[in-house]
Amino acid sequence: MASALVGPSGSDTLPLQGIRVIDFSMGWAGPLCTRILADLGADVIKIEAIQYPDWWRGVDRRSVYVDAHMYEKAPVFCVMNRNKRGITLDLTRSEGCALAKRLLAGADIVVDNYSVDVLPKLGLGYDMLRTLNPRLVMMSMSGFGANSAHRNCRAYGSTLEQGSGLPRVVGKSDGPPVMSHIAFGDAVGGLNGCAAVLVALVHARTNGEGQFIDLAQIECMMPFAAPWIIVQSTSRKPPRKYGNRHPQFVPHGCFRCAGEDNWIMIAVTSADMWRNLAVVIGRPDWAIDASLMSAEARRDIEDVIEASIEAWTSTRDADQAMAELQAANVAAGVARLPIDLLKDRHLRSRAFMQEVERAFVGLHPQPSMPIREGERPYPIRAAAPTLGEHNREILSGLLGLSDAEIAQLTSAGIIGTKMLSEDDLARTKRKRSASG
Known part of the structure; x- marks a missing residue:
């Protein structure tokens, strides 16, 4: 050897x-x-x-x-x-x-x-x-x-x-x-x-x-389920399903963009990011509303927020929407089709x-x-x-x-x-x- x-x-x-x-x-x-x-x-x-x-x-x-x-x-x-x-x-x-x-x-x-x-x-x-x-x-x-x-x-x-x-x-x-x-x-x-x-x-x-x-x-596979094991062990309540939403972050999900099958993922993880998103999608009133600074408060109007986001994303190409959101320091990424990865700019730049x-x-x-x-x-x-x-x-x-x-x-x-x-x-x- x-x-x-x-x-x-x-x-x-x-x-x-x-x-x-x-x-x-x-x-x-x-x-x-x-x-x-x-x-x-x-x-x-x-x-x-x-x-x-x-x-x-x-x-x-x-x-x-x-x-x-x-x-x-x-x-x-x-x-x-x-x-x-x-x-x-x-x-x-x-x-x-x-x-x-x-x-x-x-x-x-x-x-x-x-x-x-x-x-x-x-x-x-x-x-x-x-x-x-x-x-x-x-x-x-x-x-x-x-x-x-x-x-x-x-x-x-x-x-x-x-x-x-x-x-x-x-x-x-x-x-x-x-x-x-x-x-x-x-x-x-x-x-x-x-x-x-x-x-x-x-x-x-x-x-x-x-x-x-x-x-x-x-x-x-256990690390995947560990958070829910801990939550249910302490709260004695069954875990809640959120779909594309998130237990901590609001808004969080996948939104339709212009075109046949184009989508973008958005995750707002802080008050600053929320304010930036609100301005980008044309809701500056939300950016200055003190009552919406916490994810818990935004949860009450999550449907309204998601509708406003999709009204904005649906008029834009997914890559364009991602560029505008990232420029405003909002976490966002295009939901790529597998075939799209062959021409993905990031992957090409990394060879x-x-x-x-x-x-x-x-x-x-x-x-x-x-x-x-x-x-x-x-x-x-x-x-x-x-x-x-x-x-x-x-x-x-x-x-x-x-x-x-x-x-x-x-x-x-x-x-x-x-x-x-x-x-x-x-x-x-x-x-x-x-x-x-």
Whole structure:
């Protein structure tokens, strides 16, 4: 294992250059964690299988989908797995598991977000791996953790959001619980997981001791609901829903601007900001009305205030409204459509979007990692790997396998570069059953 952890400031050395990560994760949470490590220079080796590739490539196993290589065209997979190398190994076969162990013996970090018993049942649990590599940092990113009453429950980002309490405190006051459909649990779990493995890596480099991190993604969601937990614990009253409004700030919301689907967000957080807003929207009388200086007082006429704001915003382009409000020191921002971000002035001024070329996809934009050391973001060095793209590079160059050994692994279906369709899987199972 290499000894470098942090590259010298101002050099071309990336902070995690020399760190090797074995990535057993799929979807968003685990791949986001390992992508950050890869963006920072770690050598991340993503392990999939032609039988069970990352489900963010798509779960359609019809021959028409597979033969058209649609699993190589999934945008979310491409964004979450850049800067990584990719290898395929059937971990249910002894040969594939043995090769995984050889990779893990020389690694610094291993990450998975399977259900808690998947890797242990394959002989790749921490108790086994620590005997191969005492300095290995291993993180399991299951939904509820290994030591939980819900350890065997299936979990996705949306179900984790439900378990955090968030759906009961967002949305309209008279409406049912609301799901965001953004799967916050995945993104927040990935960020927490990355922080956890980096802390553990520092410990391993300092003391020579690896460790097992049992990260429960549901617990990463708790800070979102913490304010409501505290409020209800002290007041004994159920939390109130505010929709786009806010429990402390008035006015606070999203207002229609001129055009087809243009909106602006406005948040007034102080008396000075309220006075400035009142002047801008043509209500100077409100700016000098002492009875409206507190948010509590303005709450009584919140409907009237919001109507006056929208009467002003509806005559202006959203960017124009934002410029006028910001010039008056009023917090405001355009509610952008996702496609608008490709030409966003702020993001362009920061060189945030980078163009990436990838097989089956072509040239496409990707967001940079927001962490940066200087004026420019860390470069995206490589597109997401195609399925099994680096099989030979890793098996031969890293593990020293011969061409004949690699050919045998391919023939046996332990490695490969094409996802198996439903028909392929059925034939493979029949063949293995017939051979005993």
